[in-house]
Amino acid sequence: MLKFTKDHEWVKIDGDTATVGITAHAAELLGDLVFVELPGVGKTLSKGDNAAVVESVKAASDVYAPLSGTVSEVNEAVVDDPSIVNSDAAGAGWFFKLELKDVAETDGLLDEAAYQQLIA
Amino acid sequence: MADVAGTGDLLRTPLYDFHVANGARMVAFASYEMPVQYPLGILKEHLHTRSSAGLFDISHMGQLSITAPGGHLDEAKRALEAVIPIDILGLPEGRQRYGFFTNDTGGILDDLMIANLGDRLVLIVNAARKSADEAHLRQHLPGGIGIERIDSALIALQGPKAAGALARLAPECESMRFMDVKTLKILGHDCLASRSGYTGEDGFEISVPEEAAEAIARTLLGLAEVEAIGLGARDSLRLEAGLCLHGSDIDETTTPVEARLTWAIPKVRRAGGARAAGFPGADIIMRQLHEGVSRLRVGLRPEGRAPVRGGVQVYAREAGGEVIGHATSGGFGPSVGSPVAMGYVETSLSEPGTRLFAELRGKRLALDVAQLPFVPSGYKR
Numbered sequence: 001m002l003k004f005t006k007d008h009e010w011v012k013i014d015g016d017t018a019t020v021g022i023t024a025h026a027a028e029l030l031g032d033l034v035f036v037e038l039p040g041v042g043k044t045l046s047k048g049d050n051a052a053v054v055e056s057v058k059a060a061s062d063v064y065a066p067l068s069g070t071v072s073e074v075n076e077a078v079v080d081d082p083s084i085v086n087s088d089a090a091g092a093g094w095f096f097k098l099e100l101k102d103v104a105e106t107d108g109l110l111d112e113a114a115y116q117q118l119i120a
Numbered sequence: 121m122a123d124v125a126g127t128g129d130l131l132r133t134p135l136y137d138f139h140v141a142n143g144a145r146m147v148a149f150a151s152y153e154m155p156v157q158y159p160l161g162i163l164k165e166h167l168h169t170r171s172s173a174g175l176f177d178i179s180h181m182g183q184l185s186i187t188a189p190g191g192h193l194d195e196a197k198r199a200l201e202a203v204i205p206i207d208i209l210g211l212p213e214g215r216q217r218y219g220f221f222t223n224d225t226g227g228i229l230d231d232l233m234i235a236n237l238g239d240r241l242v243l244i245v246n247a248a249r250k251s252a253d254e255a256h257l258r259q260h261l262p263g264g265i266g267i268e269r270i271d272s273a274l275i276a277l278q279g280p281k282a283a284g285a286l287a288r289l290a291p292e293c294e295s296m297r298f299m300d301v302k303t304l305k306i307l308g309h310d311c312l313a314s315r316s317g318y319t320g321e322d323g324f325e326i327s328v329p330e331e332a333a334e335a336i337a338r339t340l341l342g343l344a345e346v347e348a349i350g351l352g353a354r355d356s357l358r359l360e361a362g363l364c365l366h367g368s369d370i371d372e373t374t375t376p377v378e379a380r381l382t383w384a385i386p387k388v389r390r391a392g393g394a395r396a397a398g399f400p401g402a403d404i405i406m407r408q409l410h411e412g413v414s415r416l417r418v419g420l421r422p423e424g425r426a427p428v429r430g431g432v433q434v435y436a437r438e439a440g441g442e443v444i445g446h447a448t449s450g451g452f453g454p455s456v457g458s459p460v461a462m463g464y465v466e467t468s469l470s471e472p473g474t475r476l477f478a479e480l481r482g483k484r485l486a487l488d489v490a491q492l493p494f495v496p497s498g499y500k501r
Contacts, residue, residue, distance in 0.1 A: 031162050031352070032162055032164075034163075034427065034452035034459075035425050035452070037426065037481075055426070055427050057163060057451060057454070060427070
């Protein structure tokens, strides 16, 4: 199940695990990314917490936790080469995985049609 | 993801349509709607300028013509020396110099270029300061001195291949040296060109009639070696070149001595010189030249990958201790391949190689004082 936030993140939910990244639209707006900072594995995040930082040549932006949970895995590849986020935001450019605290929280996310409408 | 800004009710340069037609992303800058980047993106635009030639719209900058009654330009030169601490009387016809307006506390109201065209002087000032600069001149120059805005577009062509590209339209540009100014005939229009810029590369800044701007920009962009470059890359290029941005690295609270711009103040304007002092804040700047200052502008090179941007506080130690300075601008340097920044630190900690720490998101990250510029300049001297 693929969901989105109004803060331009995508969330792929698989059972009680969510994979989180930023949308291609967000990556395009940010421009060339040069720095990504990810949360530590094991970190507990509440929905809306600052989870990661992305910096383009021009500016820094926060990435928020779209749901509450514990960080179970992070994508070191985007730390080593932030340009992966620009080239494949929805795939190889994922940021981190969360073990969800409450799967029902996913009901508050946008579906793809709603997100497309948001950025139209 | 935090938000991305849009544009409001803003001025447009004569090249607005050109930018839109070339797919630029427009942003608000100094009351103008300006291209921050084109589809190529800031990184590639930056690298292209360093290796080939980049075309920039800098029409938002202010251009002022200064004249004297009866064409006695020395009167205008003397008048300007009363507000700018450089040698303008000795500026030959066909040459340009860098300078700054100072205030009574020795701070920098704006930095600018001053060109001598024989019958007039032309000043190029920063976009955000142009109205204030004009008011400052009207207040301080004697009544007979003419001050007129020049309503032309301003185009910069920068990079190692800029001269070769421009020479296909105006072959005489190739005989110009760094900081020469000359009227070039481009597509049949008289255009005032200087061999200068603000990227650290060889290149030209060209004042072109508004009605010819789009045709000239399109023709230049049509040359194989030229790409359109936005303000994003303009900023990373000037930062790597160690050049100051007014409002960030220099302002009314920083003196030319603290900013290490004293190379622009020649002997003739210093103590013992024939035209020593006689500009706002001279007492303070003279004293600082003699006694030194407590802080200096330096290059800062973060050890890790995290960009250190303007406003970030700098410490001498990894934990505890007082703030000893701050970054005034910074980001990723595409040609350096790592983050670069500049800022002010205590003079005792300003030697290149000094290990300092920037506080970023609650963590102290190592950075070293570095020589400026971060990349060697390519000026054609």
